[in-house]
Amino acid sequence: MFTESPPATADVVVIGAGIIGASCGYELATRGLSVLVVDRGAVAAGTTASGEGNLLVSDKTPGPELTLTQLSLDLWRELPDRLAADLGRTPDLELEDKGGLMVARTAEAAEALRALADDQRKAGVTAEEVAADAAPELEPHLTRELVTTVYYPQDQQVQPVLAATAMLAAAVARGATVVPDAPVTGLQRTSGGFTVQTAAGPVSTPAVVVAAGPWSGRIAALAQGRLPVEPRRGMVLVTEPLPPTVRHKVYDAGYVADVGSASADLVASAVVEATRAGTVLIGSTRERIGFDPLIRVAALRLLAAGAVALFPALGAVTAIRAYGGFRPYSPDHLPVIGPDPAVPGLWYASGHEGAGIGLAPATGRLLGELFVGAPPSTDPSPFAADRPGLAAAYPSTAGDSA
Known part of the structure; x- marks a missing residue:
């Protein structure tokens, strides 16, 4: 080929x-x-x-990037059929309507999350607030130490x-x-x-x-x-294969602020999701350190702590590997x-x-x-x-x- x-x-x-x-x-x-x-x-x-x-x-504030994202999600839904017309078969992209769940664990974070979700709804995003006592219906293993969550059913997953x-x-x-x-x-x-x-x-x-x-x-x-x-470094932890533990993409409300941060220093916010193979991916970090490929223990500790704060049961789980990559950052x-x-x-x-x-x-x-x-x-x-x-x-x- x-x-x-x-x-x-x-x-x-x-x-x-x-x-x-x-x-x-x-x-x-x-x-x-x-x-x-x-x-x-x-x-x-x-x-x-x-x-x-x-x-x-879910991680986009109203503006050009969200508008481009909404167009892109429509195109992702069409893509398997478009590719099938050229390939003579429908490729398996592991495209999944997983849905995202953003979690606020403090009153301050909850206020910011509600304001974000309200702005997103005005821009056409489906953002459903879920009361703290109802969140376990979506994620049974999620911490009970939370104030509120917002569910984003339009979030999807693909095998890139x-x-x-x-x-x-x-x-x-x-x-x-x-x-x-x-x-x-x-x-x-x-x-x-x-x-x-x-x-x-x-x-x-x-x-x-x-x-x-x-x-x-x-x-x-x-x-x-x-x-x-320029490169912006990120790292991910991967757990051993587990029984079904995490149903959606679940992340701390601080994730949006970290994505938009201009800081070159290490920032980390908890993002947890499962794969089809049963492993759990734990992210995410951001730092601008050029093309330095080293895996840093301090960053991995931040990732692990953030994941356990969202899913306490992960504290007893073995991480089998870690990997990093470089995101293309624009100012x-x-x-x-x-x-x-x-x-x-x-x-x-x-x-x-x-x-x-x-x-x-x-x-x-x-x-x-x-x-x-x-x-x-x-x-x-x-x-x-x-x-x-x-x-x-x-x-x-x-x-x-x-």
């Missing part, structure tokens, strides 16, 4: 074969373009593989590696080429666009889409582009989707931080529409590369290839 050598030319080269690059490649291929998707490593092996597969409205792989396979069925293990080492601007230098060989193209996750700023700099995206917490205004032919789809899996279908759709000049499904201006929120930010030009 995937190949070792790129073609000599392509209408567009997508750099990055994670969930965002896969969606962009698929949407561009559906519009009749010859597409090449390249990646520094295996398909979906970077940030996508480290994600929990969250498709959430399966989803990215299926989208790339559908793109290939439409004529695209996917070349993994081909780091991009240069982007030379030419009179006709770019020569993309990869470890598998050069490619001439009029257009490049940078969808390389936390490495996107470095790749953009190869073409003199300005993209202020104003919105992704960059669209062209670089100063470099003709250079396009971006990056900076989603922890929301990239949920926002992938809408990102690909919007990028594809803008690329061919079709009417956009949503207002693209909040995601433009030259928006005011990014005016004072500059990307790093140092680093390795992606």
Whole structure:
């Protein structure tokens, strides 16, 4: 399905074969373009593989990101049938209407959670407050030390590696080429666009889409582009397989504030959910420490303590492993989707931080529409590369290839 050598030319080269690059490649291929998707490593092996597969409205405040999320959730529901038309079979994406439960354990947190939920309802989100004494009906093992909870039935879950792989396979069925293990080492601007230098060989193209996750700023700099995206580290604990213990995605109300934090320091808020295999995933941490891959015991202790505070029974459970990844962080917490205004032919789809899996279908759709000049499904201006929120930010030009 995937190949070792790129073609000599392509209408567009997508750099990055994670969930965002896969969606962009698929949407561009559906519009009749010859597409090449390249990646520094295996398909979906970077940030996508480290994600929990969250498709959430619950952690979004009203505004452009929530609007894009609502579009994306509609597209996620359609995606299996769309892919089936290209693949000749319905792929198993492990797409699940899991629902989310946000928990407030103090009066102050409860007041903030109720205000958030009220604002979200005005923006079209289903947010159902559940009294503390009724919460065990949704989550029998949840702590009784809580003030209130809010249930978000629109929250979903997907297996992101399966989803990215299926989208790339559908793109290939439409004529695209996917070349993994081909780091991009240069982007030379030419009179006709770019020569993309990869470890598998050069490619001439009029257009490049940078969808390389936390490495996107470095790749953009190869073409003199300005993209202020940098890595934000996160870690997850994984328990031994358990009998059914956690039914929904359950997280502390402080999670929303941590997602929106601009701090480079370590922040952690409890997020607990089960997998089909019976293991429980415990997140999440955030810190901006570059591409430092070390697993930090202090962060794991915070994760474990937060999980036990929500589900006391987890205190007697063994954690079998921990893993980390790098989210693509942008300074104003919105992704960059669209062209670089100063470099003709250079396009971006990056900076989603922890929301990239949920926002992938809408990102690909919007990028594809803008690329061919079709009417956009949503207002693209909040995601433009030259928006005011990014005016004072500059990307790093140092680093390795992606």
